[in-house]
Structures are given as C-alpha cells and as structure tokens.
Amino acid sequence: xxxxxxxxxxxxxxxxxxxxxxxxxxxxxxxxxxxxxxxxxxxxxxxxxxxxxxxxxxxxxxxxxxxxxxxxxxxxxxxxxxxxxxxxxxxxxxxxxxxxxxxxxxxxxxxxxxxxxxxxxxxxxxxxxxxxxxxxxxxxxxxxxxxxxxxxxxxxxxxxxxxxxxxxxxxxxxxxxxxxxxxxxxxxxxxxxxxxxxxxxxxxxxxxxxxxxxxxxxxxxxxxxxxxxxxxxxxxxxxxxxxxxxxxxxxxxxxxxxxxxxxxxxxxxxxxxxxxxxxxxxxxxxxxxxxxxxxxxxxxxxxxxxxxxxxxxxxxxxxxxxxxxxxxxxxxxxxxxxxxxxxxxxxxxxxxxxxxxxxxxxxxxxxxxxxxxxxxxxxxxxxxxxxxxxxxxxxxxxxxxxxxxxxxxxxxxxxxxxxxxxxxxxxxxxxxxxxxxxxxxxxxxxxxxxxxxxxxxxxxxxxxxxxxxxxxxxxxxxxxxxxxxxxxxxxxxxxxxxxxxxxxxxxxxxxxxxxxxxxxxxxxxxxxxxxxxxxxxxxxxxxxxxxxxxxxxxxxxxxxxxx
Numbered sequence: 001x002x003x004x005x006x007x008x009x010x011x012x013x014x015x016x017x018x019x020x021x022x023x024x025x026x027x028x029x030x031x032x033x034x035x036x037x038x039x040x041x042x043x044x045x046x047x048x049x050x051x052x053x054x055x056x057x058x059x060x061x062x063x064x065x066x067x068x069x070x071x072x073x074x075x076x077x078x079x080x081x082x083x084x085x086x087x088x089x090x091x092x093x094x095x096x097x098x099x100x101x102x103x104x105x106x107x108x109x110x111x112x113x114x115x116x117x118x119x120x121x122x123x124x125x126x127x128x129x130x131x132x133x134x135x136x137x138x139x140x141x142x143x144x145x146x147x148x149x150x151x152x153x154x155x156x157x158x159x160x161x162x163x164x165x166x167x168x169x170x171x172x173x174x175x176x177x178x179x180x181x182x183x184x185x186x187x188x189x190x191x192x193x194x195x196x197x198x199x200x201x202x203x204x205x206x207x208x209x210x211x212x213x214x215x216x217x218x219x220x221x222x223x224x225x226x227x228x229x230x231x232x233x234x235x236x237x238x239x240x241x242x243x244x245x246x247x248x249x250x251x252x253x254x255x256x257x258x259x260x261x262x263x264x265x266x267x268x269x270x271x272x273x274x275x276x277x278x279x280x281x282x283x284x285x286x287x288x289x290x291x292x293x294x295x296x297x298x299x300x301x302x303x304x305x306x307x308x309x310x311x312x313x314x315x316x317x318x319x320x321x322x323x324x325x326x327x328x329x330x331x332x333x334x335x336x337x338x339x340x341x342x343x344x345x346x347x348x349x350x351x352x353x354x355x356x357x358x359x360x361x362x363x364x365x366x367x368x369x370x371x372x373x374x375x376x377x378x379x380x381x382x383x384x385x386x387x388x389x390x391x392x393x394x395x396x397x398x399x400x401x402x403x404x405x406x407x408x409x410x411x412x413x414x415x416x417x418x419x420x421x422x423x424x425x426x427x428x429x430x431x432x433x434x435x436x437x438x439x440x441x442x443x444x445x446x447x448x449x450x451x452x453x454x455x456x457x458x459x460x461x462x463x464x465x466x467x468x469x470x471x472x473x474x475x476x477x478x479x480x481x482x483x484x485x486x487x488x489x490x491x492x493x494x495x496x497x498x499x500x501x502x503x504x505x506x507x508x509x510x511x512x513x514x515x516x517x518x519x520x521x522x523x524x525x526x527x528x529x530x531x532x533x534x535x536x537x538x539x540x541x542x543x544x545x546x547x548x549x550x551x552x553x554x555x556x557x558x559x560x561x562x563x
Contacts, residue, residue, distance in 0.1 A: 005031050005032065005033070006029060006032045006033070006053045006054065006122065006126060007032070007033045007035070007050065007051075007052045007053045007054075008025060008032055008033070008034050008035070008052055008053065008054050008055075008056060008122070009035045009036075009037065009043065009046055009047055009050065009052040009054070009055045009056070010022070010025075010034060010035070010036050010037070010055075010056040011036075011037045011039075011040065011042075011043035011055065011056070011057050011058060011061075011066070011069065012036075012037075012038070012056075012058040012061070012087070013038055013039055013058065013061045013062060014058070015038065017058065017087075017111070018036045018038075020112075020113065021034075021056060021087075021113065021118075022034050022036070024113060024115045024118050025118070025122075027115060028115060028118065028119045028122070029119075029122070035050055035052060039061055039062065039063055039064070040061055040063060040064030040065065040066070040068065040069040041063065041064060043055075043057070043069055044069060044072055044073070047073060047078075047079050047082070048076065048078050048079065051078060051079070051082070052082060053082070053083075053125075053126060053129055054082070054083055054085065054122055054125045054126065054129070055073065055079075055082055055083070055084045055085070056085050056087055056109075057069060057070060057084055057085065057086055057087065057105070058086075058087050058088070059086055059087070059088045059096060059100070060088070060089075066086055066100075066103075067099055067100070067103045068103075070084050070086070070100070070103040070104050070105055071103050071104065073104070074103070074104035081129070081132045081133070081136070082129070083106040083107065083125035083126075083128050083129055084104065084105045084106055084107070085105065085106065085107035085108065085109055085121050085122075085125060086100040086105045086107070086108050086109070087109045087110075087111060087113065088108075088109075088110060088111065089110070089111040106125060106128060107121045107124065107125060109121060131317050135310065135313070135314055135317075138310055142303070142306060142307060142310070145303070146300075146303060149277075149298060149300075149303075150277065153200060153277060153279065153296060153298050154279065156198060156200055156296060157279045157281070157296040160195060160198075160202060160294065160296060161281055161294065163195070164204075164283055164292075164294060165283070166187070168283065168285060168286075168291075169286075172286060195215050196215050196216055198215055198217055200217060200296055200297060200298050201214075201215065201217050201218030201221050201222075201276070201295075201296070201297040201298070201299070202214070202215040202217070202218060202294065202295070202296055202297075203215075203218055203234055203294070203295040203297075204283075204292055204293070204294050204295075205234050205292060205293045205294075205295070206291075206292060206293075207290060207291060207292065207293075208233075209233050209234050209293065210231055210232065210233055210234070211229050211230055211231065211232055211233075211234050212230065212231075212292070213230075214226060214229050214230070218297070221268075221274070221276075221297075221299050222266070222268055222269060223268045223269035223270055224269045228269075234293075234295065250262075250280070254280050254281070254282050254293060255282070255290065257282055257284065257290065258282075259279060259280065259281045259282075260279070260280045260281075261277075261278065261279045261280070262277075262278065263275055263276070263277055263278075263300065263304075264276055264278050264297075274299060274301040275299070275300050275301045275304050276297040276298060276299055276300060277297065277298045277300045278295055278296065278297040278298075279295070279296045279297075280293055280294070280295050281293065281294050281296075339369070342366050342369045342370060345362040345363075345365050345366050345369075346366060348362055349362050349363070391524075391528065393438045393441065393528050393529065394438050394440070395436050395437060395438060396436065396437075396438070396439055397434050397435075397436055398434065398435060398436070398437050398438075398439040398442060399430065399433060399434050400426075400428075400433040400434070400435060400442075400466060400478070401426050401428070401429075401430050401433040402430075403439070403442060403443055403446065404424050404426060404464070404465065404466075405424075406443075407424075407443075407446050407447065407450060407464070408422060408424045411450055411451075411454065414454060415454060415462055418454070418457070418458065419459070420457060420458075420459065420460060420461055420462060421460075421461040421462075422461070422462050422463075423461060423462070423463040423464075424463065424464055424465050425463065425464075425465030425466075425467075426465060426466070427465070427466060427467045427468060428468075435478060435549065435550075435551055435552050436552040437529055437549055437550075437552075438528075438529060441525045441528065441529060442529070442549070444521075444522070444525060445480075445522050445525050445526060445547065446464065446480070446482070448518045448519070448521065448522045449464070449482040449522065449545050450462065450464060450482055451518070452482075452518065452519070452545075453482050453483075453484035453486060453543070453545075456484070456486040456487050456543075457484045457485060457486030457487070457542075458486070458487075459485060460484070460485030460486075460542070461484075461485060462482070462483070462484045462485075463481075463482075463483045463484075464480075464481065464482040464483070465480070465481060466478055466479060466480045466481070467479055468551060469548075475550070476550070476551040477531075477548045477549065477550065477551055478548065478549050478550075478551040479546060479547075479548050480546065480547050480548075480549070481544055481545065481546045481547075482544070482545045483542065483543070483544040483545075484542050484543055484544075485541070485542040486542055486543060487539070487540065488537050488538050488539040488540050488541050488542055488543055489535065489537040489539060489543055490539045491537075491539075494535055494537060497519055497535065498519050498520060498522075498523040498533065499520060522547075526547045526548075526549070529549055529550075530549065530550050531547055531548040531549040531550070532547065532548055533545070533546070533547040533548075534546055534547075
C-alpha cells in the first residue's frame with residue numbers, strides 16, 4: 001500500500017490532542033486519510049466500519065480506557081491485525097507500557113507527540129500491516145489449494161471405490177454366465193486403465209495388509225518397482241516409523257468397515273521420507289465380509305514444507321519486529337542518558353560561585369557522557385557500513401605483541417580501579433609475533449572483548465593473550481582469547497549474544513548499558529579477517545571469548561632467529 005494514502009484512526013477524548021495529531025499527520029503524510037473519535041465506543045464503531053491501516057489510541061479516556069478498546073480490537077476478526085499505537089501523557093511509565101503490550105498494542109508514543117517519532121511509528125506499523133496481509137493471503141491461498149486437492153482426492157477415491165465394487169459384483173456374475181464374463185473382462189480393462197492413469201497413488205491389499213496391486217503413480221512416488229512391493233506388507237497399514245497407538249487405532253477403524261483418512265509419513269526406496277494424505281477403505285463382498293483394502297494417497301510433502309516455511313517466516317518476522325522494537329527502545333534510552341548528562345551538567349556549570357573541584361567534576365561527567373554518545377554513534381555507523389558492504393579491510397604486517405602491550409597499559413588503571421588484576425600472555429618473541437592482518441580491526445576486536453570483560457566483572461582477574469594452533473586441515477592459526485571471572489553467561493544465551501541488538505540482559509529490566517552491537521561488530525570483523533569467534537562460559541564463574549585468525553607469519557627480523 002502507498003504510505004502516502006494511509007488511513008489512520010485517532011481515538012482521544014481531548015479535541016485539542018486530535019487537532020494536534022491531525023496537523024502532524026498532514027505535515028508528514030499530506031495524502032493520508034485521518035479519522036477521529038472522541039471516545040472508545042465511537043472508536044470501535046469507526047474501526048469496524050472503516051478498517052483503518054493504523055490506530056492511534058489514547059490510554060486515559062472516560063467510559064472505556066485505551067487498554068479495554070485495544071483488547072476488543074484484537075479479538076475482533078476485522079481489526080485483529082490492525083497495528084495499535086498507544087499515546088499517553090505519562091512519560092517513562094513502565095506499568096503503562098507493560099499494560100499496553102499485554103492488551104495487544106504494537107507501539108507507544110508520549111505526549112507531546114514528536115513528529116519524527118510519529119512518522120517512524122507510522123512507517124514501522126505499515127510494514128507490520130503489509131507483512132500480516134501478505135502472510136494471511138499466502139495462508140488462504142495454501143488452504144484453498146489443499147481443500148481443492150482434498151476434494152479431488154475424495155472424488156478419485158469415490159470413483160475408484162465404485163469401480164472396485166462394480167468389478168467385484170461383475171466377478172461374481174462371471175460364474176453364472178460366459179457372456180457376463182466377457183463383459184466383466186472388458187469393464188475390468190477399463191477400470192485398470194483408469195486406475196493406471198490416475199494422478200494419485202493407489203494400492204490394493206488383502207485382508208492382512210499385503211499388497212496385491214499398485215498403480216504406476218505410486219511406484220513413481222515411492223521409487224520402488226512393482227516386483228519389490230507385491231506380496232509385501234503395506235507401510236500404510238503397518239509402518240514401524242508410525243506410533244503403535246496410531247497404527248492400532250487405524251486398524252480398528254478400517255476393520256470395523258469404516259473409511260480412514262489422514263496424513264501418514266512414509267519412506268521411499270532411497271531412504272528419503274515423505275508425507276501423503278491418504279484415504280483407506282475396506283472392500284466388502286456380497287456376504288458382508290471384508291476381503292481387501294484400497295489405499296488412495298497424494299504426496300503432500302511440498303505442501304507441508306511450504307506451510308512450515310510460512311510458519312518459520314512468520315516467526316522470524318515477529319522475532320525481527322520484537323528485536324527492532326527492543327532496539328529502538330534501547331537506543332532511545334542509550335542516547336537520552338548521555339545527552340541528559342551533557343545538557344544537565346552544562347547547565348549546572350552556569351551557576352555562580354562553583355569551586356574549581358566541582359567544576360572539574362562536572363566537566364569530567366560531560367566528557368564521559370560525550371565519549372559514551374560518540375561510542376554509540378560509532379557502533380551504529382560501523383554496523384551500517386558492515387550491512388552495506390562498505391567496510392574495508394587493509395592488510396599489513398602487524399605486531400601482535402605491540403598491541404598486547406598497548407591494550408594492557410591502556411586498560412590496567414581501569415581494571416585495578418575495580419579492585420581486580422589484569423594479566424596478559426605472549427607465546428612468541430617479537431620477531432615471530434607478526435602476522436598479516438588489519439591492525440585497526442584487530443585492535444577493535446581486542447578492545448571490545450576487554451571492555452566487555454571489565455563491564456561484566458566485579459572481582460578476580462581478566463587475562464588476555466594468544467597462542468598458535470593447527471586446524472584439522474593443517475592450516476596454521478593464531479588463537480586469541482580474553483578470559484574473565486565475571487558474571488558469566490547462561491547456556492541459553494550463548495547462541496544469541498553475537499546477534500545484532502541482543503544482550504545477555506534484555507528488556508526494560510536490563511542491568512547494563514549498551515546498544516547490543518559490540519559483539520556483533522566484533523564477530524563481523526573476525527569473519528572479515530578470515531577467522532571465527534566463539535565463547536565458553538559458565539554463569540556465576542566467568543567467560544572465555546576466543547577468536548582465530550590465519551597465522552600468515554612474516555619474519556621481519558631474520559637475524560633474530562639466529563640470535
């Protein structure tokens with residue numbers, strides 16, 4: 001849908017607020033259609049009638065508050081998929097935000113509404129709306145396709161069953177009349193031709209489930225030859241890879257003279273598994289005795305895979321939306337905090353009669369906040385370059401020992417200020433500790449890992465260094481590590497900490513600052529340099545981050561080896 005032609009419903013009991021919202025929307029989206037309601041009851045009526053693309057909903061309203069309106073919207077089939085953005089005058093109200101999410105809301109804005117935040121929210125909600133409509137259309141198309149094929153299968157099954165019954169009746173007449181026998185043989189040939197040319201798999205078994213006939217299409221599905229199946233027990237009636245209770249229930253059903261239909265997992269001749277939608281029917285003679293079973297089956301493996309792919313795509317889209325929402329909330333907090341420090345203490349510096357000590361203290365806080373803001377901006381710029389493929393690698397001869405010394409001297413005061421010890425280990429003398437890599441990227445990797453170790457440690461020590469190793473292919477590697485005795489990482493979190501915008505502590509109750517980009521950037525740098533990164537950690541004990549790089553050793557000091 002064109003974003004300019006978006007239809008927006010705003011619900012607020014304050015007419016002035018509605019006027020402001022209309023002005024902001026007209027400025028950002030001149031062609032947008034805006035609908036207004038002064039209370040929750042009228043808002044519900046307009047939502048069901050107009051089916052807007054986005055709903056802006058005030059929380060505190062007389063009669064019916066915003067939470068109740070949102071709950072009613074989310075349970076109604078017409079409005080369940082319409083994104084709802086709550087608007088409230090209460091800033092930083094955690095309980096209001098939690099109740100809004102529990103009611104089904106997708107976004108949150110604070111009054112007075114900022115036009116840039118409103119524009120970003122509307123664009124984000126439209127993407128969610130478009131994705132939901134697309135997934136719903138794909139699901140409906142798949143369901144219609146399955147229903148159509150099911151009707152075809154049932155029709156084929158009914159026609160085949162009628163032909164079988166007719167064939168059985170004609171067989172009994174054959175004993176009484178030679179003329180009837182010839183007619184029966186002709187009809188049998190017609191029946192066999194129809195079954196052989198069918199586009200579904202057909203199997204006929206005896207009362208014990210042993211195959212006495214299979215049509216060519218089933219041979220094509222299963223990969224077997226006819227001679228390999230005739231006389232064998234049908235896997236549809238007795239499959240080892242189906243639950244025993246499933247098999248018993250199916251046998252009980254068809255032995256009682258009833259049809260059975262459902263999905264069955266089967267195995268091809270080459271060992272590959274596949275799924276079929278099957279209908280199993282008993283064949284009864286004139287005496288009312290079951291003599292045979294007929295199985296009509298359709299291969300639905302691709303359909304099931306398509307359905308699973310749609311479900312997986314939906315889950316990934318929802319997870320992506322959650323991560324983006326968490327990232328926006330996180331970045332809002334991360335940028336606002338140092339900005340408040342800069343603006344607040346800059347204002348305090350204007351006061352008269354400040355001592356030199358207090359002035360220096362305020363200046364130090366402003367510098368620290370500025371450094372934190374710069375670090376956030378640098379991380380965002382770096383991750384943007386990595387995403388766009390614009391990050392460049394410059395390979396030079398780099399002295400690892402020199403970098404180890406620099407990092408040790410740089411972080412030693414900060415570590416000791418926390419009452420901990422900082423150690424390093426070098427494996428080679430200086431002339432052998434030179435590899436061809438990007439020196440700046442290696443420094444950034446080490447710095448990020450050491451900073452993390454300091455951030456999440458309060459006791460003990462931090463150790464970093466390197467050592468050589470050969471992989472299974474005989475390739476020379478240099479293994480770098482940063483070890484700490486900090487809080488550690490829960491085993492459920494070790495698989496996600498290198499993802500973008502993910503942290504060990506997430507959400508509004510997280511205990512540590514940061515945008516969740518440091519380890520993602522570190523992982524990208526390591527992979528750019530031809531290595532890989534991993535973590536070994538135990539919660540409450542500590543962590544050991546390791547990364548490997550190719551050991552392209554260049555001996556810049558040949559005389560040193562002789563010495």
